Amino acid sequence: MVEILLDLLLALALILTAAAALLSQDLFRAIVVFIAFGLLMAVCWVRLQAPDIALAEAAIGAGLTGVLLLDAVSHFRRGRGTDSVVEEERG
Amino acid sequence: MSNWLMAGLLFTPLALATVSLLLGFRQGRALSWLGMLLQLLVSVGLWWLVRHEGGFYYTLAGWDAPLGIELRVDGLVVTFLLLTTLVASGCGIHAGFYLEPDRPWQRYFWPLYWFLWAGLNTVWMGGDLFNLYVGLELITLSAVGLVALGGQAEALRAALRYLLAALLGSLAYLLGVALVYGQFGTLSLADVAGQVRVSEHALLMRPALVLMLVGLALKTALFPLHGWLPPAHGIAKSPVSALLSALVVKASFYIAARVWLEAGVAVASQWMAQLLGVLGAVAIIWGSWLALCQPRLKQVVAYSSVAQIGYLFLLFPLTFGVEASVSLHAQQGITLQVISHALAKAAMFLAAGNLILAVGSNRVEALAGVSHFLPFSLFSFGLAGVSLMGLPPSGGFAAKWMLLQASMASGQWWWIMVLAGGGLLSAAYVFRIYKASFLERDEQDHFYHPDRRLEVAAMLLALASLGVGVSGSQVLSVMAMPFEEVQ
Amino acid sequence: MSTPLLYALTGAVLWGIGLMGLIGLRHLLRKLLALNLIGSATFLILVGLAQHHNGPDPVPQALVLTGIVVSIAATALGVVLIRRYFHLTGRTELESEVPEAGRDEEGHSG
């Protein structure tokens, strides 16, 4: 019973973080939420008795993808020289 | 014998990719000549073997399907392997003299080229749905890399668009594979085909089939999912455009066709088949019309690809719910269309590249007067055009003739109008290029003359596309029974 | 309802969210993010559906590992292309034919 509840909560959290990662106005925050999504996915894989995927998801899915995207965002923030930077999307 | 040939076929492109990554452009080029020769020998050898001893399954790593991965080698597959060797070699030779060897990023051309080739071979032979996914991704990423190589903003934008569309397509296909695995517990296409025929719940495969077909249609650039193709094929270097249009889009279509013919026809419905056919028909007309309106030469050729891809999708209505003989006829027609379009479109892009090199501009009106200076390339362009229009004696004619017969035999007369209309429109856009190049212009008479070898590569492919028409029956006899078990 | 099935159904919902994001969002990094979501959703369905009856099945698990590596490769390629695109043009969106002012107006109307 407790396990089912845990699974339901986890599934709900996955959906919410996914939606939040896409809807967030701030790109930096969106990516942080996406990393959280990746970590939740790793927990999910543990629940699905797939520890290999959990390890890979935490290291690659959340860790490296997250760092890669964060690095790109900070690159955008720094801008390219004196050019005006189109950082955030509109709407 | 077959072990050696298969090992050679699988090993050569991957090894060439690895070694050429360690070399510069020129050494990589020299090595690539050797690789092309090896691939030619191996694929001719396999072709000969299958012709005399029939097709076979090749179990990789020594584990039978469904646990391991099996490759299928039959008449159709060896024909496509041979086609790939011809077209890719032609494009490779062209690229070897077309690209500027001193740019630092050009050293990555050969590795990407060979990885692309390896992916194509994998797809033609693939019998495992997930392995096909990995093969598709191999093709996609190397193709995107080739489009973006050393690129300007425009090329990057085209490459990004291509990447996003192709990834979405692959994931939709993979989702279909996931559902298939959930239903049948196997990834081997042959197993799935067997189970679909006996399972009482076979119809539950429909969503998976739709997902796979939609994903693959996106990767093949079927109307209305074609938006990514013209920018990518238009902006890439000409030999790369030739590879993309001739072979890469065919890979995803080939998978769709195999899934459809082996498992799909048993579970699909008439409206699905007709819908795919209608989209193909719209692609033929709309793509040809847009090709006619393009101001830039390579965009004309790229939109012509959108139209020619439309013909391929007539496979679906012409093989669903029809007699076996009609279906076979349609399959042969589509196979010929794939082959002749691959040869003709590669020739056309290579010739277009030569013309652009000569006049120094991509615009159609800049071609004025080029007919005196580059008659050879212009002739190649025209020969390829003949095949696209579907005039005898080209391969395009043979293909469209067979499709016409299949349409009549199955009572689906409406496709005949599309075939006729598409032919007329393609004649119009090829003629437009010719008209532009025969215009006299006084002020410019200092055209750059490209390397003779560039012109020869284009001409050989154009002649081959004509040859397919002349020897259409021999080509088909080698394929024996297309898309069927040759065990 | 079993645990794997629950996650497979979650995967179906995530596919919908991801697809909407991919089509609806404009920023290229966000599109890439949406593609990654779709990838995760696909993997959940693959493993969840296969493990619904029999418990742990190493084959789909291995496939997902392969899939994760392919998707990081694709993501990384995408990021490299986006960064270079930004470096050359200062843009992070594909639709750049519209001039700057026009895009602002479009933003207000949207």
Next chain:
Amino acid sequence: MRSPAARIGMLLLALMLTALLGRSVWQLSMLEPASDLPRQLQDKLAASGVEHPVTAVLLNFRSYDTLLEIAVLVIAAMAGISMARTRSLEDPELRTSDTLLRALLRWLVPLMLLLAGYLLWAGADRPGGAFQAGAMLAATGVLMRLTGLPLDFLRPGILLRIGLVLGFALFLLVGLASAIAGDVFLAYPREFVKGLILSIETLLTLSIGMILLALFVAAPVNDASEPEEGEK
């Protein structure tokens, strides 16, 4: 951003997809299990040379998938470094003078390397393996880079390129060797299978780590670009 109609259309599309997909998953889950693949896998596991089934599938039963997957990684890395600054990949803005961080790193880096080694070694009979270990290596590299430690080997020269393809090349050669010995492509000889898988995994770990790191570091700041065809 988009017109309201388009937004509603997208929402409907997504809802429809979710509903249909969910229905399909639900229906499929009602079917009797069709697969005896896990059982076949158990039967043949002993012959695969490793005890952990996932590793057995990745590196033996479906090794061709894995080979091509490494190829995909190499392609991404190539595309990355083809756009990188040619001299050095170091980013001066990233150099940190934080002594605390540096001291911490002196402890953290060996620890992470150790963990990577453990993951690699564990892969034979427990969860772990080349990918996880490679990712760990890359993560170590990312940390080192974020604190500004010089990573000279990531210069896009011949050494980097050799490192990228090392694992792939060994994998490929093993595949060829078995074919030369008269067997099918990628079949390992029975007696060496364990050692071969471990050596392939070790080099793969190194290469995967390097590829992922190169992708992270390849900041595209190279201004040179090919002119469009016909624009000279």
